[in-house]
Each structure stands twice: as structure tokens, then as C-alpha cells.
Amino acid sequence: MSGSGNCLVIAVPSKGRLQEQAAAVLTAAGLPIEKLGGSRNYRGRVIGRDDIEIAFLSASEIAHELATGQVHIGVTGEDLVRETIVDSDRRVSLVCRLGFGHADVVVAVPDAWIDVHTMEDLDDVAAGFLARHGRRLRIATKYWTLTQGFFARHGIALYRIVESLGATEGAPAAGKADLIVDITSTGSTLVANHLKILQDGVVLRSEANLVISRGADWSGGTAGAARALLEALSGSHYPVSLQAAEAVFG
Amino acid sequence: MxxxxxxxxxxxxxxxxxxxxxxxxxxxxxxxxxxxxxxxxxxxxxxxxxxxxxxxxxxxxxxxxxxxxxxxxxxxxxxxxxxxxxxxxxxxxxxxxxxxxxxxxxxxxxxxxxAPEVDAEILKLAVSGVSSLGAGDINVQVGDIALFTALLQALEIPPAWQRRLRRAFGLPARMAAHLARLSSPREGRPALDAELRKAAEAGDRDALTGALQARLAAQGYLDPGRSATEIAERYLDQQALTETRLSPRVIEALRAFLSLEAEVDRAADELNRFAQGAGVDLGPALEALAATAEAIGTGSPGVRIRFAAGFGRPLDYYTGLVFDVRAQNYPYPLAGGGRYxxxxxxxxxxxxxxxxxxxxxxxxxxxxxxxxxxxxxxx
Structure with missing residues (x-):
């Protein structure tokens, strides 16, 4: 993708509301984008700028391409950055919270667990589980990395992760897991599934971020173009950390 | 093969x-x-x-x-x-x-x-192994979670808290957080809905279990991992967890124990002195450690063996003696072992x-x- 000389490559979500909102951010920075060859194409450009290329990708692909330095800048959720990029702070920098795509990654247990309100309670339950049930406590989640990190910080190691490929919130009632770690924006899906969030069970408060890649090739004018973009956003009152960005540009 | x-x-x-x-x-x-x-x-x-x-x-x-x-x-x-x-x-x-x-x-x-002799024999075998690698002067650190378990019992700490503290053994930051919590307990739990509150307030185990069972069934749980009985039991027992506050004397005894260190041949004496000061009896666990220490002996030239009461591994299958063997020429422990x-x-x-x-x-x-x-x- 960055093969075309010294183009600044910006990755934007390829569909839906996120795409519209990301496009609005770029417009606010004075970079109106358009798709090449109709709406089904996955490449685009900034009107009137030959030095910038737009890549339309799924949000999780954006995180991956940022990690490997294939794109310079991307718009994606912090949850995906933290989940899919190993050692994310060393490979990307989150330079601006964008104020949309809000969602929390949370630990939720059956609301019938009236004895469990905190991670400390969960630690007790996890510790006695093997002796009582002949197996470890099971957690259904798509967020392996975030779950492992969060539980480790709370000193809990005695559990097993059950892979969940969708409808995670149904896993406890179906007997596939005891609790879940999942993303929620309004909490209504959890309530509908008789699950409650632990008091200290917010793993991550996520939203869409402007993310820059530390591994991308920042030579030949790309850093300058990115700097101009960030300064324009900052001028439009986006909370850009220019300092964090400069640390990447070198 | x-x-x-x-x-x-x-x-x-x-x-x-x-x-x-x-x-x-x-x-x-x-x-x-x-x-x-x-x-x-x-x-x-x-x-x-x-x-x-x-x-x-x-x-x-x-x-x-x-x-x-x-x-x-x-x-x-x-x-x-x-x-x-x-x-x-x-x-x-x-x-x-x-x-x-x-x-x-x-x-x-x-x-x-x-047996203490077995523990000592295995520890010495590990030291011999490291010695034979030509690693220079050797420092061994020894701990024993059985002593900590005995102390928790002797201090008559509520069982649910004994389990929590045992799990934090070998994790200094968690242990410190627990001890801070135990000096000033947390406020109560969120209120239950009316249906459950009556049974809970009456401390009626069967009624609470029944109500929870009905709720799980109504919510479509096919096979709840944690049963209504388990949840009700822990809810009622848990009152002890939230309301527990340990006296300054007990907290001080736990802190003093966890920071106790001595050369292994002095460990039993130091532990005795501690137990007398704290007014507790560490019973068979201390006798076992004394026997192990005696069987280990004073070590040999170039080998130093120290007991550290707070040293442990945070894995639930370790039950007694644990040790790390470090050597002068290495920045990390060369050997680690224990009773599991x-x-x-x-x-x-x-x-x-x-x-x-x-x-x-x-x-x-x-x-x-x-x-x-x-x-x-x-x-």
C-alpha cells in the first residue's frame, strides 16, 4: 500500500457510520476524501492532493496495518489497537481521541450472582472453582489479550478463556461459559441477557482514535503532510497530542 | 519413541x-x-x-x-x-x-x-547441581507457605480471608493491598431487590437458594456453572469478608511475619521469638521447619542459605517448602523448586x-x- 513512492497512506473504516465519521474528521482537517471508481472500491484519494492515499479497510485490518507500518495513519477503535497489536505502545501512537465509536470493554457476570460485585469477589470464586466444579472458571470473550492483561493486574490467573466468535453475551445462559468480557456501548444487550458489569470491571473505555504507526516510512514529505493534518485538526479543536506525534516523526 | x-x-x-x-x-x-x-x-x-x-x-x-x-x-x-x-x-x-x-x-x-528430611535432601541436591556448574558463590532463599497458613489459623482470621491472603502469598503488592483493606473495611454491598432481600436479611439459606434457583431457571440458564446453593452460601458467608476488620495487633503480626528473614540455621529461633512476641502458636508447621533447617545444616563453604518468611510462589499447588538458588555469576535464579x-x-x-x-x-x-x-x- 505504501508502495506508491512517498505517499502518506491514511486508513479509514470501509463501511457504515464509522466511515462517515472518519471522513468527517478528515474533512474538518481540510482533506475531503472520495472513493476511486465508485463506492465498491477500497482505495480513495483526497480531492486535490496527489501525496495522500486513502485505504478503506475493516477496523481490525487497520490496527494490523498500523502495527506493521503498511499505513501511516489510521482511524480505528482503541479496543482493537490494544487487543490485536502486541506491545501496542511501542508500535503505534494514539494521538487523538475522536469522540465517536464509544464502547466499553467490560467484565460481566450473571446478575443472579448476588455475591459477586468486584474483581476481588471474582478472585475468590475463581480460586475455589476447580475444587468445587472439577474445572476452572470459564470466560467467554473475543478479547483475549485485554482479558489476560486485566485479570493479571487483579492477580487472577485461575480461569480459562473460551473462544467466542459472536453472541458472547449468550454464553453464560447457554452453559458455555460462566461469565464474559465483551464490548458494550449502552449496556442494554447485557441487561437483556441478565448480566451485570462488575463495579471495577471496566477493562477499557474505548473510542475511535487517530492512530499513527511508529513503523511506517516517515521520510520524503510524509511526516510533513501528517503534521499539517494534525495541526489542522488541532485548529478545529480536536484534542490532538502534537507532542506524541512529533516523537514518532523524529 | x-x-x-x-x-x-x-x-x-x-x-x-x-x-x-x-x-x-x-x-x-x-x-x-x-x-x-x-x-x-x-x-x-x-x-x-x-x-x-x-x-x-x-x-x-x-x-x-x-x-x-x-x-x-x-x-x-x-x-x-x-x-x-x-x-x-x-x-x-x-x-x-x-x-x-x-x-x-x-x-x-x-x-x-x-518429610523434613526429604525437603532438605532435595534442596541440597539442587544446590549440588548448581555448584557443579561452576557458577561461583551460591545464595539460596527458602520459604514455606505452611508457616503462613499456620499463622493465619493461629490469628483466627475468618476462613474466607485466610484463603485470600494465602493466594496473595509471594505477591507483595497484593498482600499489601489486602492488609490495607483489612485495617479499614470497605462499605457494604449494593442492595438486593425486594424478592431476594427478605430471605437474605433473615439469613435464611434455603429460602435464598430457592429464590435464586427460580431466578436462574426463569432467565433460561440451562446448566448454571455456579448453582443457586453456591451463590447463596457465599452471599451469606461474604458478610464476614466485607465486615471483617482486623485489630492493629493482628495486622502488625502479619506484617512482622512477612518481613522476617534469617540464616536458615537461625530461622526456627527467630520464628519462635516472633511467635512469642505475637502470642501465637505455629504448632507443627514450625516444628517441621525447624527439622528441615536442622537437616539442611549450616551449608558448606561458598553456600549461604537464608530463610525468608514472605517468600513464596503464587500458584495454588505449592504446599510447603519453596526455594530459589542464585549464583554469584548470574543475574537471575539458576534453580527454583519446591514442594507441590x-x-x-x-x-x-x-x-x-x-x-x-x-x-x-x-x-x-x-x-x-x-x-x-x-x-x-x-x-
């Missing part, structure tokens, strides 16, 4: 003479193992460090992250009588820096009744089987001097 991945012929490990002399059986273990036993025993935390792949029929396999569990599984499958085993080979774990491959050798003594009487049962043994063992690192040395000069990367 499975591929061993060992770079030696079976029975020709670097510590062959040492392990042969104590009658160890050399094991040639496969490199690939089912991943589940490692995850079931050490928990998900080890998953980040393990190399996991899939077998031909979709089963999850791991490059062995250690030898102890494969050795235990071998014993479980093949032996009824007590045995001791030796092994040498590469283990695979992701580390922040350095190679994920490490050459290790070790020894596991499985099925022999637990609960592991065999976790792995599927029908009854408890006593076991103790240790592992010694044999990978390329990363001497202290080189590390300081920035040349070494072997943490």
Missing part, C-alpha cells in the same frame, strides 16, 4: 552423575504436549508465554513450557510406586527479551511421603500424591559483569 528435542542421549545429561547417584530415572519427553494441562494448572497467564498450535484433529498442542507437568503426567500414566525422575532438554516460553528456547535440567521426586503436594490431584490423580522437585537453567550464561556492560540479554 517421541522426538525428544534433547541435545543429549537419554541418561547423558550434564548432571548425569549427580542424578544417577540418587537413582533417578531419565525421561525422554515429547516436545509437543496437549496444551490444556498447562493452562489448567498454571492458569491463563501462561498462555501469553506458550507456543500453541493445532494437531491433525484440531486438538490444541503446546511446545512444552516446562518439564514438571509432563513428568507428573508421565508418572500418573505409568507408575504407582514412588519414583524420582531426571530430565534435560529445551523448554519454550516467550520472554520480553532473549531467546524463547531455554535448556533446562531438573529432578522431580513423586510419591515419597512428605497438590499438583498431581489437579492433573487428575484420584488422591493427593506428595511431590517435590526443582529445575536448573543450563542455557548460555549471562554473567553479571556482561549484563552490566550491556552485552548480555538473558533476563
Amino acid at each position: 517421541p522426538a525428544s528435542g534433547a541435545d543429549f542421549g537419554v541418561g547423558e545429561g550434564r548432571l548425569k552423575a549427580l542424578f544417577d547417584a540418587v537413582g533417578a530415572e531419565w525421561l525422554d519427553l515429547p516436545v509437543l504436549h496437549p496444551a490444556d494441562p498447562f493452562l489448567e494448572t498454571a492458569g491463563e497467564d501462561i498462555r501469553r508465554r506458550m507456543f500453541v498450535t493445532e494437531g491433525p484433529t484440531g486438538e490444541r498442542l503446546a511446545l512444552r513450557p516446562d518439564f514438571t507437568i509432563p513428568v507428573c503426567l508421565h508418572h500418573l500414566a505409568h507408575a504407582a510406586a514412588p519414583r524420582c525422575y531426571a530430565y534435560e532438554g529445551v523448554v519454550f516460553r516467550r520472554h520480553d527479551t532473549g531467546s524463547p528456547e531455554r535448556l533446562e535440567t531438573g529432578y522431580e521426586d513423586i510419591g515419597r511421603a512428605s 503436594d497438590r499438583l498431581m490431584q489437579v492433573l487428575g490423580a484420584p488422591a493427593s500424591i506428595p511431590a517435590i522437585g526443582f529445575t536448573i537453567r543450563l542455557d548460555e550464561p549471562s554473567p553479571v559483569g556482561a549484563q552490566a556492560a550491556g552485552a548480555g540479554e538473558n533476563a
